[in-house]
Amino acid sequence: xxxxxxxxxxxxxxxxxxxxxxxxxxxxxxxxxxxxxxxxxxxxxxxxxxxxxxxxxxxxxxxxxxxxxxxxxxxxxxxxxxxxxxxxxxxxxxxxxxxxxxxxxxxxxxxxxxxxxxxxxxxxxxxxxxxxxxxxxxxxxxxxxxxxxxxxxxxxxxxxxxxxxxxxxxxxxxxxxxxxxxxxxxxxxxxxxxxxxxxxxxxxxxxxxxxxxxxxxxxxxxxxxxxxxxxxxxxxxxxxxxxxxxxxxxxxxxxxxxxxxxxxxxxxxxxxxxxxxxxxxxxxxxxxxxxxxxxxxxxxxxxxxxxxxxxxxxxxxxxxxxxxxxxxxxxxxxxxxxxxxxxxxxxxxxxxxxxxxxxxxx
Numbered sequence: 121x122x123x124x125x126x127x128x129x130x131x132x133x134x135x136x137x138x139x140x141x142x143x144x145x146x147x148x149x150x151x152x153x154x155x156x157x158x159x160x161x162x163x164x165x166x167x168x169x170x171x172x173x174x175x176x177x178x179x180x181x182x183x184x185x186x187x188x189x190x191x192x193x194x195x196x197x198x199x200x201x202x203x204x205x206x207x208x209x210x211x212x213x214x215x216x217x218x219x220x221x222x223x224x225x226x227x228x229x230x231x232x233x234x235x236x237x238x239x240x241x242x243x244x245x246x247x248x249x250x251x252x253x254x255x256x257x258x259x260x261x262x263x264x265x266x267x268x269x270x271x272x273x274x275x276x277x278x279x280x281x282x283x284x285x286x287x288x289x290x291x292x293x294x295x296x297x298x299x300x301x302x303x304x305x306x307x308x309x310x311x312x313x314x315x316x317x318x319x320x321x322x323x324x325x326x327x328x329x330x331x332x333x334x335x336x337x338x339x340x341x342x343x344x345x346x347x348x349x350x351x352x353x354x355x356x357x358x359x360x361x362x363x364x365x366x367x368x369x370x371x372x373x374x375x376x377x378x379x380x381x382x383x384x385x386x387x388x389x390x391x392x393x394x395x396x397x398x399x400x401x402x403x404x405x406x407x408x409x410x411x412x413x414x415x416x417x418x419x420x421x422x423x424x425x426x427x428x429x430x431x432x433x434x435x436x437x438x439x440x441x442x443x444x445x446x447x448x449x450x451x452x453x454x455x456x457x458x459x460x461x462x463x464x465x466x467x468x469x470x471x472x473x474x475x476x477x478x479x480x481x482x
Contacts (some may be wrong), residue, residue: 123337126151127437129216130189131202132158132180134168137218138195144430146422151360152433155189157183169318178191180207180439190440191216193244198223202231209235214440216242216432220279220457221450224370232480235450242446243453244340246428247280248287254428255386255405255413256360256367260288262356265374266364272276274343275356279459283333285340288360293451293481297474300330300342311350324389342463384408402427413438422453451480 126149130136144243145152154174159165176182180192194204202222208215214452217234221243222228233240247253260268271285285291306322325346332340348354360367365374370386385408392400398444401421405413415428438444455478464472 121316125438126153128153128155128187128189129436130155130157130192130193132183132208133195134159134164134176134227135195138193139172139247139430140426141193141195141433142174143434144166144420144422144426145333146172147422150299150432151417151430152437153320153431155187156183166451171477180204180211182212184213188213190214191436194218199300199355202227202234205231206234209238209240212240214240214436216244216436216447217450217453219453220460221453224458225458225461228457229478232450232454232478242439243448243450244432245280245283245427245448245453245456246425246432247276247284249428249431251402251405251413252286252370252386252423252428253358253414255407256358257288257369259372259407260360260362264372265360265362265366266366268338268360268362270339270341270359270361272341272343272359272361273357274345274348274359277344277462278455281342281344282456282459283452284358284407285342286459289334289338289340291334291338293455294338294479295335295475295477296462297333297472298330298459298462298466299333299472300328300463302326302328302381302467306309307341308343309347309354311352312347327465328463330466334460383437386412388432397454402445436458451482454478454480 131141133155142154145154146235150449155173156177158180159166159168159176168176175376193216194201196204200215205217222231230395248257268289271288273281273285279343302399304326308322309327310317310320320447327345330342345354357369372384373381387406389403391398391403399421401418402415404411404415415427417427432447435447436445439446458475458478462475466473
């Protein structure tokens with residue numbers, strides 16, 4: 121994609137999450153750029169302009185009138201996201217809404233009723249685009265372990281984890297029965313988004329474990345400990361089981377023939393190690409010498425999470441131009457959060473919670 125055809129998007133909000141998008145656009149200007157940012161105050165706008173070199177506005181209408189972008193990202197608190205999404209749709213503007221698209225079930229239903237039929241709203245759910253998950257999903261879709269029957273995930277929280285579980289199972293919008301419990305135990309937590317704390321004192325941390333029984337027969341196991349994203353004392357893992365084998369993190373076991381189980385591994389080619397001078401970044405992921413994921417954004421020196429977000433922005437641009445499929449439709453984001461809300465409800469009630477089929481399921 122040339123500099124002249126770089127994707128152009130606007131942002132509503134100027135918090136820490138919006139800075140992810142600003143930083144990625146700065147690192148990859150030939151692929152994406154920011155037309156403007158809406159901030160509540162002129163003072164905050166001046167700070168954003170000074171740091172990021174992009175124009176700021178006080179209202180959505182002002183930003184769209186100055187230069188109409190290809191899409192807009194509402195990067196605002198949960199309760200505000202539906203409000204901003206509705207406003208953007210009224211302007212006939214494609215939207216990449218942050219997760220979740222609304223804070224609660226009533227909010228999801230109201231949002232879908234207001235904008236679901238517009239076809240303009242996508243959700244910024246990036247986890248399936250993370251290199252490891254993208255490689256695993258590619259293998260699953262080839263049928264290497266047969267029919268996928270269960271996914272156990274201990275990595276990220278709620279709707280993000282639900283997204284990975286649903287899509288790796290191929291569960292779609294099936295009803296789900298959730299049984300969830302929460303357990304508390306002491307755990308040191310020395311690293312936060314703000315950096316190392318210098319404090320190794322164990323404090324109570326909650327671990328939530330939930331089973332997700334899908335009506336089509338698939339099963340998900342959700343396991344998450346407070347701050348598991350950041351805490352170096354808690355690993356992340358995924359176990360995907362199928363009728364002909366299983367994929368455990370980066371280890372693949374399946375049948376080559378009825379009497380021959382074989383083992384393979386997902387191998388990352390990471391440049392910049394030892395005397396490799398290509399720069400430090402992921403090049404590709406292969407299995408048995410065959411590439412199943414390739415980094416299409418080399419030169420940006422992105423982390424794997426950044427690669428997922430950049431891929432999402434790139435796909436959003438392609439979709440807006442009629443050159444690609446929907447990145448992650450609003451209906452999918454609503455279903456993810458519906459199930460994550462059921463996890464919370466099951467913890468509160470101590471019993472099973474079964475989701476109902478909602479309007480966005482079609």
